Amino acid sequence: MKSDLENGTKEFLIQQVLLNPGRAASAKLQKELSYIARERVHRPVIYLGTATCGMVAGAGNTLEAIRAYIGENGLNAELVEVGCIGLCSAEPIMDIQLPGRSRLSFSHVTPDKVQVLLDEVINNHLPDVPVLGQYRSQIHQEWEGVPKMEDHPFFKNQQRMLLEHCGMINPVDITTYIARGGYCAFVDTITHHTPAQVCQLVDQSGLAGRGGGGYPAGKKWAITLGTVSDQRYFVCNAVESDPGSYMNRAIIESNPHRLLEAVLIASYATGATKAFVFIRKEFRLAIRRLREALEQTREYGLTGHHIFDSGVNIDIVIKEGARAFVCGEETALNNSIEGKRAMPASKPPFPAVRGLWNKPTSVNNVETLFNVPLILQNGPDWFASTGTERSKGTKLFTLSGKVRRSGTVEVPMGISFRDIIDRIGGGMNSDKAFKAIILGINSGSYIVEETLDTQVDFEALKNIGSALGSGAFVVVDEDTCMVDLARHFTAFFKKESCGKCIPCREGTARMLEIMESVTRRPGGGESLQPLERFKGVMQLRGLASVIKDTSLCSLGRSSPNAILNTLKHFKPEFDMHIFERKCPANVCRDLRVFSIDVDLCTGCTACYKKCPVDAIIGSPRNPHFIVQDKCIGCGTCYDVCKFNAVLIQ
């Protein structure tokens, strides 16, 4: 019975929607579709965000609690696991949609809240707990006194094109996706456009690569299409390993079908018959959902041989990449797919001309691809209407750090960084002063107070000497030591260098040693002697610029950015570390000096007992004293003191 229904739905969707050019005109069809799309429901539907961010926040337990509730009360309701709506700081987020009423959304739904919430809402009452919002709806009765989701400050200033379905629909249900307009762009494309036309449409829209380089996607595809070859490939780069960014993972987890549709279109446009989605092995959930989605596209005949009798053959392979940052570099990625060691190769030849197995291969990033179905659905002019003159469309950021609200955000190009922090992020999360935005380790760029009014725009960022990077957006305040941060980034590059070229392999190790000599206390033994330390510091800038100048791939070339930018924007902080041996943010452990205020110390011996190196002397009820020669600066005494008697200098 169920299988019949499913088959019926499948046939209906294929014949009436995908292959029906007049699909938009028929009101009856649209109404039927709205049920499949869960815009209208027959029975209560409970949605729970179970993307990685939700699961980390405890959505697993909430899910169990909801299941138990439904089972105990014999409730005729549907439970749907959805992806991430973007507001990760409010997870777990649970939505409830009753027949005929608009969808309600609740944040921070812990298992203990489930009972109260469902009891009230299922009986058409609003519970006492604060509601995140309700979705605007023209066909349903709205809840009184509940703010609209779109008026929520987090969403109000965003322009959600790529994220439109994220957190709303069941990611692994192809019917919902098709009912909401999915795959129509692909089917229309292969039936109405030639590959060259698709390249031209995408080029017209002004879509630029979002992986960091900003190369026009349409141009790249046209090069691949125009290169004479018996075989072409398409590769989707889903190796998002830049620390501080996870929006690609989030959108794959929330809407894998959009990615598959984009890969299909891109493969068609570049003349590729085989496409690879190269995804990080760590993205377990994303891989699982993507595989499930791929299986559904096969069932619907959207991938494979002779798609919808059009003569188009496209096979998609999901390839899991092992743990290496360098796999995100397109030539290294291609090597990895070929089964070789992931090492970058010199460009030219560019992969678009000679890539996988020496065949023309276009490589695009997930975020870039997410735009593609929209462009083909709504036309290049519609896409180009968003953004600035040079940079079109929207940009995803993973907003995190010391802001009130964090998560995946989508902003139109041209918005200022200040607006993102203040309006979307809700400002700093404490009264500490803003220090910088870190736009990803990949670009190593910092946005500081003076450049905070810069627009999100490829050109504008270039003018202030930074780059858009991968989409990380980490806000740090004065509690963060920029020198220590630069050291941390350098350590990351040292570890992740592939080892091929000299500047990156040896240079990052040497830079790290110099940075460590700055942030650590000069000790005996193997550590550097003062003269050598100063020599290293003197060479830091020169070394960094040589690495930037000569490294083979963009990973190596960006490795000294963090240091160069720290030297540019935070020179006084650097100098303080070197000359005064002090860390203004009190982060560099070795440079912290602790002392005990004799007036405040009650002699409770708490610090005395906890000190791991017995550096504190004193007797009960008498003020204690820290022996500086023994102190390792761990800060345990500072943490345990209840009387604020331990001071940091």
Add this chain to the structure above:
Amino acid sequence: MRGKPGTTMDFNIQADNRQISVQEGETLLTALRRNGFKVPTLCHMNRFSPTGACRLCVVEVEGKRDLITSCSFPVEKGMRVLTNSPRVVRARKSLVELLLSNHPDDCLYCQRNGDCELQWLAGEMNVKERKYFGEKNRQFPDHSSSSVFRDPAKCVLCGRCVRMCEEVQLVTAIDFIGRGNVTSVNSAFLQGLNVSSCIHCGQCIMVCPTAALLDISHLEKVEAALNHPGKKVACFVSPSVVASVAEQTGSKVHKDLGAEVAATLEKCGAERVTDLGVACDANVAQEALVLRERMSSKESAGPVLSSCCPAWVSYLETFRPEWLPLLSGVSSPQQLMGAGVKSGSEKTAGKEEVFTVAVMPCVAKKQEASREEYTHKGVAGVDAVLTVREYFRLVRSHGLVPGEPGQAVKPFLQGSAAAWKMAYSGGKAEAVAAELYRLTGPHKQGFRFNTPKNQAARKESRVVMGRQTPGFAWVSGIAEADRYIGMLLNEKRKDIHYVEVMACPGGCAGGGGQPVSRHPDKIKNRKKICMEMERLCEVKVAGENPLAKHFQGS
């Protein structure tokens, strides 16, 4: 990389205020070097695809933000290149300094002292003081192999050995392992070379710019034997070593060419120094017999594959055991000689032990000498194998100058022209053909062994011998050999009866035991010397050498 004539387009680019003529499609490095510019490289290898790993060949190109590597960048119209701008020089110097910061400072104790590309570069870049201080990698040397010694601490990770092993020799015994600055070139799972797929050809040593790859030294063993009162040292010197020493020292070709080599060895204390040429003749003669037999048998499985190259034999054992029955099965000249000398001494000498030393252009011979099959009652036929490099070191350590004029006690050269032919690719096939021609003769038509003029084309030749025209082929380099023989067997070709295989490109003239050199001309020169020596030989065909008969049946 030049295209076909007529399709290339010449144009000019500007390099350091000079207009130079370049061809479309070639790399900037090729163009610059052809026009006399000096561009340092470490990872670059002629005829290999560029990897761009060492970054030393960087140049500044107007309009490009970063420095670009000339080895991988194709020339473009209107290019303006600066090959020695301050930015370029500073970058190159820093790169060398970075390499040095992670390199053991033991040049005085290093075998490649004075012959090391890193040392040269440091000199050229005017590196005067240690610029970067830091911890060096702790890597452990690998003594496990019987032929090749690796010291990863001295490795600069240029990847030349990796490419050689993979692309030319198809073996891939070594590759990059690890990430970041602890990356190393190592065999799989960091196990020793002895358990890897290494075939001991030693081509990795030939391309290594530093002392990260060396031969396993037999010098100490030989020195000990030379100084041992109870041991008589018998040396036999391969003709290709004679040619190589002559080429290295610049001696003119003359009838008694090997005498200098023999004299130096005798001065070092060797009891007897003989020419390996006799054993070469014996090997050729025996292989011709095998060939005649294989040709006369009805059920022919395929061509006879030469078995004188130990690296080739190792390759077959490891990668192509199904082809082993095709091997001729004749012992290599070294082992024929070793067994001959040892069995001869068993009969005559009483108390004194004979210590046999082969001087070879090969490191695989070290492994061959240690094989169990080549022992008799626990006694090895060949006790030690010296490479040409080790020979030079031995001679120099005895205060002698290699190639200094001197007369050995006896006339040294005893081989025929066939022995000299074994030193280069294609020679042995011709020698075997000549011997087969003699065996099956007399024929009305004279012996004609045509070599194709275009060396890049397939190397095959057919010799008319009465009613038969057996086909002979020769390949060098394992990748080429594997491809060629695979093709022969796949196409079930019956017209090729004998395939001479040399594991090293160019044959023994380019062997893994030869002096390390970056000039491809060296192999050509050695081949030229051998061909001139052939002309001087009185005996032209292997089987006609009366001395070679002693080895029959061994």
